[in-house]
Each structure stands twice: as C-alpha cells, then as structure tokens.
Amino acid sequence: MFIRSGKKVHVVLPNTSKHYFSSLNVKTKTDAVDARILSQFGVERVHKLWSPPPGALLQLRNLTRYYVQLQEQKTALGNIKHSKDCSYDIQIFITKSNKKLISEIDKEIEKCLKEIKKTILEDKVLKERIRKVLTIKGVGLITAATIIAETMGFDQFHSSKQLVSYSGYDVVQRESGTSIKGKTRISKKGNRYIRNALYFPAMVACRHNETLKETYIRINRNNKTSKMISQVAIQRKLLVLIYTLWKNDTEFIENYQRGSLDPKTETTQDSSVAELL
Template sequence: MKPLKLCIGIDVSKDTLVCCKGSLDPGNRISFSKPRSFSNDHEGFAQLSGWIKEESCPEIRFVMEATGVYYENLAYWLDSRGSQLSVILPGKIKHYAKSLNIKTKTDTVDARILSRIGLERKLDSWKMPSGAMREIKFLSREYREVKAKLVVSKNQLHAKMHSYGCPPSVEKRLKKQIGLLETQLLEIEAEIRKTVMADNTLYDRINRIVTIPGVGFMTVMSILSETNAFVLVKNAKQLVSYAGLDIQHNRSGLKEGKTKISKRGNSFIRNALYMPALCASKRNPSMKVFYNRLIERKPAKKIGITAVARKLLILIYTLWKNNEEFEPERKRSRQTDDLPTQDEHNVLLQ
C-alpha cells in the first residue's frame, strides 16, 4: 500500500548518520523500517539519497536533531536539493520521548523517535541562513570568544602587577597579548560592518534597532545571527523561550520550590544581552524606571537585570518585525511594558 507520508529520522553524530524510515498509510497506521547507517560526509549523503529514491511517496520529510554543528553539512546539502527538512531542538525531542515512555537511549532508538515525531506532528521547515548571516554568526561568536580571552588576560595582568617579585618579562608578554586581542576585536567588528554594509536593507534595519539606548551594534548582530534574523520566530514568547529566559516553575502540592529562568536555550543571546541590560537599567530612562520599580518590590539586582534583558530582547524583536526606530514616549503593548508577575521576580540570570 502506497504511504501517505514518509519521514526519515536521522540521528547525527560526528562520523555517522543513523537513519530510520517511518511511513503513514491511508489507515493512519505507522510502520518503521530497519535503521540504516551512513557516513557523515558527501559520500554518505549520496548513499542516503539513493536509499530514499527507492520509495514513492507524495510527501517525504527529513527530521534531525540540532546536535552542535555536526548536522549542518547534511542540512545544507538537503536544503540545496529542495528536500523538506525539520531541525528540532534536543529538549523538545527529550520531552517527546518521555511522553512515549521510552527509557532507552541509543542511536537507532533516537532515529525512530525523530521519524515518529515527523509523522505525528506538523513541523516547521528549516530555513537555510543567507551567506551573509552565516558569516556574521561565525564572526560574532569569534568576537565573544576573543573578548572573553581579553578579560582573562587583563585580570591576569592586574594580578601580576600587584604581586611581589613578578618578572617584568611576564608583564611585557601579557601586555603584548592584550594588545593583540584588542586589535583582533577591532578587525572582527570591521569585517562584520563591511558584510552588513554590503546589504543596504539590512544595514538600515540595524541602524533603526541601535537607536535603543544601551543596545550597540555588536549586540544586535549577535542576536540576529543566532536567530537567523528571526526567520522562524512566530511571537515574543517563542523567542524568550529560545533564549532560555522563560520562567521555570517548581511547585507541587505544599511544595514551593525555587522559580527561575530555564536557561534551556541559546546562551549566546543571554550573554549578549547582559551588559546592554546592565547599561539600560542605568542609562535608558524607561528601562531605569522599570528596573527601579522591580528593585523596590524585591531588592535583588540580578532579578531586575534579567527582567530588563528579557524586555530588551522583545523590544529588539518588535522593532525588527515592524521595521521601526525606538520611540521612548510611545506606548507599547502590555507584553513589553507591564511589570512581570510575582513569579517572574524570582528569575535568576546565568
């Protein structure tokens, strides 16, 4: 019997692709094939394509888990050939497996779970980032890494300068290292700006967002590159969850556990927002009022900074979506203006 839908679940590792074909027949019955393994390279991709060509089905979808960077080569290869592809976050697959009461975790089991979720649910298709956005993502992550090294080197220099009997050669090398890292930061930022300025539309939209007090060019570029310019973001709630700034409750009966942010999301976005939130809480008039009202209700600065970071993220998304500049006096929706609920006061920042 000809299947109505065919879904290929692919469990990706550094060297191997474990694949399982799942099919849905006209009677809504689901069946799975015996898993096959292929190498995670172009030769393996071609063999996988040949394996799928054996099937005749009007709808074929590939489903894989976002496992670091190892899935990317196959994802780009499939997308370039017009295949329907969905890439799912690991947390979503984990909870789906729990709902099936599956306790075993192997590559073959994971491939079957990915195939099943593709058959049972309507999944969003993966959108390939543009060449410019891919380049900006690499550069913005490198910028954060170099900046972290610079902070470490400066702290080491401070410690050496205040230590007794530290050889001058040690200080000299550290200062040289700091100079090199500072030069690299300038080079990376210049390269990002050059890439952005090549696209006039992108450049204009970014200039509108940086009108937010406390939000700089590199912060905006980090958030845009990590979200692929919000291509798959449907609403602010989804974006907050993707950044790991959503609230995680811990209550049951008489138990009143600790409520905090989930941190189950993109840590690069949270890191990029921390300093802008700190700056906005002091320099941005509307954010300063918002922050001070939070602190008055509960004197915990970390909670206030987290709330400001989340508010900034939603504001950036709103301005990008509407292609607008920041207007301090404009009344915005309740979603971005109102104080958090009592539970949100218990949010903790990484």
Template sequence: MEECTRLSSQNVGVDVSKDTLDVVFSTMDLKRQVKVKASRKFSNKLHGFKDFIKWIDDKSIEGFEPTILLEATGVYYEQFAWFLYERKYAVSVILPTKAKRYFQAIGNKSKNDKIDATGLSRMGLEQRIPLWQPLSKDFYRLRLLTRQLEDFNEQRTVILNQLHALSHSAYSVKEVEKNFKKLLKELDKGIVSINKSIEKLLMEDAKLRPKVEKIITIPGVGVRTIAVLLAETNGFETFENQGQLVSYSGYDIVHNQSGKYSGKTKMSKKGNAHIRRAMHLPAFGVVRCQVTPLAALYKRLTERGKTKMQAYVAVQRKLLILIWALWKKDQAYDPTYHIKNISDNEESKLLFSLVSKGDTKKIALERTRATLDELPYNESPEVLFSLL
C-alpha cells in the same frame, strides 16, 4: 499497493556525529503504529550524502514524501542539512535537549547512535516539527564573526586575569608577562578587525542598514548587540510571535507546582546563550540612560526586594521584546511617550509608542501582557517576567 494504502507517513531519523550518520527509516500506519523499515550508517562526507540520497529514494514509497529529522550536534549537522535543503528534501532539526527529553518520555534507558536514530525517526512521526530554515549567507557570515568576537573577548578576559594574578605573585617571570602582553596585543587587533567587519557587513547592506539605525536609537543599545541578535535569529525571520523568541532565548518561565506544593518559579535558561550574553551589557545601559519603561521596571523590582541581577534579567527580557517589535515594524524607538496611569493598581499597557521616520502618528505596541511593567503576580512572588 496494499502497503501504500495502509501507510500514513514515513520519517528518517539521523543521529549525526563528526564522522558518521546513523540512519533509521521508520513508517507509521493508519493505526499510528510505528515500524522500523531499514537502518544504515553513512559517512558524514559528500560521498556519504550522495549514498544516503540513493538509499532513501530506493526505500521511500511513491506518493509519500519522507521527512528527515536531525539532531543539532554542534556544527557537524550543517553540511548535511544544507545538502538536503538544496535538493528540496523536507528536513527538520531539533536541539539535543528536546530529543533527550523525548527519549526519556518513551522509556529509552540505553543510549547509542542507532538507538538515538530510532528515537528520532519515531519522534518525527509522532510530532509535528517545523521544517528547518537555514541562515542566509550574510547572516551565517555575521554569526561566525560575532561568535569569534565573543571568543576573543573571553580569551582577553582570561589573559587580563592571569596578568593581574602574575603581578601579585611572590615571584614574577618577565618572559611569562611578556608572552601574556603579546597575546593580549594580538587579541586587541583581532577584536578591532572583527568589529570593523561586523559594522561594514551591516552598514553596506541596503536592507539591513535602515533598520539597524532605527534600533540603535535606543540609548545603551549598539551595533554589536544588534549584530548578535540578527545572527542568532536569522534576522528574526523564524519567529511568528514574541513568545517563540523568548523561549528560544531561554527567558521563558518554568513553574514547579503540583497540588498544594508550590516550588520556586525561575527562568529556564534553556535557549540560545549567545543572545542572553549579548543582552547583558545593554540592560545596564538602558537602566543607566533611564530608558522608559525599562528603567521603571528595574526600579520597581528592586523596590519589591528583588536583587539587582534579578531586575537586570527582567530588563534583558523586556529589551529583547522591544528590539524584536521595532525590527518587525521597521520603526524607531520613541522616548517621548509618557506612561498613562489608568488606576492605582494597573498601569497602561501602552508603555511606549513605535514611530516611523517622518511619521508623527504614534502607534502603540500590541496590547500584550509581555509589555507590562506592573503585573498582578498572585501565584508566586518569584515571577520576574510577564507570562505569555
């Protein structure tokens, strides 16, 4: 009873590998002192999950529900996280980069599975980490399809490059060329099949289809782009604002300034690479189709001396925010909205309106700095994006 009155919270840190779960159970008292209570290793299999449940229930103090913190190690954590989630345990999952930075901050110089699990248990006690929300089954299936499509397209590019190199080599071998073409043919069949499956999954869902059809009213944006965004974000369900989405996608801005020193400001790229890859071609498409205000943004940045690729990255970020806003509001893109110039130095923040089907009333997107094309970038000429 005395221990219970002194206890503030308890957390279980789990370092996940392909075969094992290294577990450390830690507690924090009212003076915020962290103490390791127990540690153990379990198998990363169903029987190991069941043993873990018995162990944690035995170690936990009644009235203090433990939270469980996992590191997202590839796909090896998913079965365990699902097992805990279905049994109503409070489970959180963080990216390895975030855990690594925390370990560095607390002075961990060595690294092994037990040390990492100890660090995770302490991190779970000291920081407020959101609970894990798994993908729905349809979005999980969609993610598997979109990622396989991405892999097939990458393999196709490799084979085409090898065929091109073979055609310019000093000596050609017909058998090698034949094998490459055979692989290419099989990949093309697979790509066609996956595309059909993706479109079928989206269009046969009564809830998803109307919203997808509204998003693809943006010229240059297709079903595959929307499929990747939905699959990687769980249908945008876990994002309360556009800043969270921008950060998750790796489009957030990193400053490097201290005192009089002002280093280069750049995009972090510490986020979901699948989203950034999916936004690459649509950025070209919306600029080519002169989609307002994205084409205007591209033009202004290139006129300021930015490279074309820097301008396209800025377009990717703005396009992602536009898609997110349209999806959340369940509204279609309105290409007829005209930008109103307020003054020579400031453009209207109302860059485009969001209009529902059958509704003629124009509803402006939230007045937020992230929707600006023209911004007072006084701190650094390298900033490409609006800062949240």
C-alpha cells in the same frame, strides 16, 4: 548539501528528541537503537521544514560569535595577568608573553568589529533596519547585530513569547502544595549569546532610558532581595522591544503615547510598543 541535492531537512531541538526517548522508556543506548528511535520520531511527529538562513545574517552570526569568543579569551588572559602580577618572583618572560597575547587579541577584536560593520553596511536593508533598532537608548551596534543574527532577523518567530523562551528568559516556577515552594527563576535554556549581548545594555538602559529606568526602580522597590532580578527584567524588555521595532520596521519613540503622533511625521508606529513599556 541536502538542500542542493533536493532533499528536505528537518531540525529539532536536542531536548525534544531526548524527551521523546524518555517517553518510550528506552533504557538501552546504542547507535542502532538511537537510529531506530530517531526514525520513529521523525515518522510519528510533524516537524517544521528547515530552510537555509540568509547569507548576510549567517555571516553576521559567525562574526558576532567569534567576537564574543575573542572577548572571552581576552578575559581569561586578563585573569592570568592579574594572578601573575600578584604572585612572587614571576619570570619576565611570562609577563611579557601574557601582555603580547592580550595585545594580539585586541588587534583581532578590532579587525572582527570592522568586519561586522562592513557586513552590515554592504546590505542596505539590514543597515537601515539595524539603524532603527539603535534608536533605543542603551542598545549598541554589537548588541543589535548579535540579536538580529542569532534570531536570523526573527524570521521563525511569530510572538514575543517564543522569542523569550528561545533566549532562556522564560520564568520557571517550582511549587507543589504547601511543602514545596522553590525560588522563581529564568530557565536559561536558550541562546546564551543573546543573554550575553543584553547584559551591559540593560545596565545602561536602567540609567539613561527614562521609561525602563522607571520599571527598574519599581521592580527594585517591590523586590529588595536582589537587584539582578530587575536587571534580568530589563534585559527581557529590551529584547522584546527590539523584536517589536524590527517586526514593525519602525524607530523607538521615547515616552510614546497612543494617538499622540502627528500622522505627517510618523505613520508606522504600532501601539504594542507602548504596551511593552
């Protein structure tokens, strides 16, 4: 609505404005105070101009998010079914109703998947670029579609570091002198749909993607406390790899080595792909 009326729109992260409030030591919270501080925040700081996302990617994001929400509902109903199956003297109505709901959600999931495929196929450029992303072993259609849609084709990202932080894979350390030495972890302050989409692909890549499999084994060898650490590392590598292929508009080449390609058959492979792995 603001774009159509010719107004400029700036969108900032909620934690950015929150930290600004904290820096001013504002203790009172009312609508009037919030409006005044936000106005001051808008005038004092330089904010990036917001632009509306492309129609196809916006539709794809709506569909992939709805797909995840349907899957979550199915999981919740599956948990109910399991609890009822293990309970004593449950009415037949409850079990039948639960099975019916699961069946209906399965149908909606199938319809949603068809809509996702249809949206991709209708855009020739999007279809071709996603095809190239799917050359990575372990990455499926839903994973690729979710990541591309959630990042809007990586349009606002200028480095893999930005992408990693946006997705919540950035490392958080808590150390101070000799008295405080907290556990290193990822922040998880980012897009949960991206992390959700990369969970199972990382498990597949650890088994069938030879290069990532070597990385997974090496991290496990050095860190024997938890295999989840190596799983998260593979998720992060997959994300950065997808970003690199998309930005360079190229396919994944397993065991790629710099200078080993025949220029007649491959001309657009960036050396950064090899460095990522």
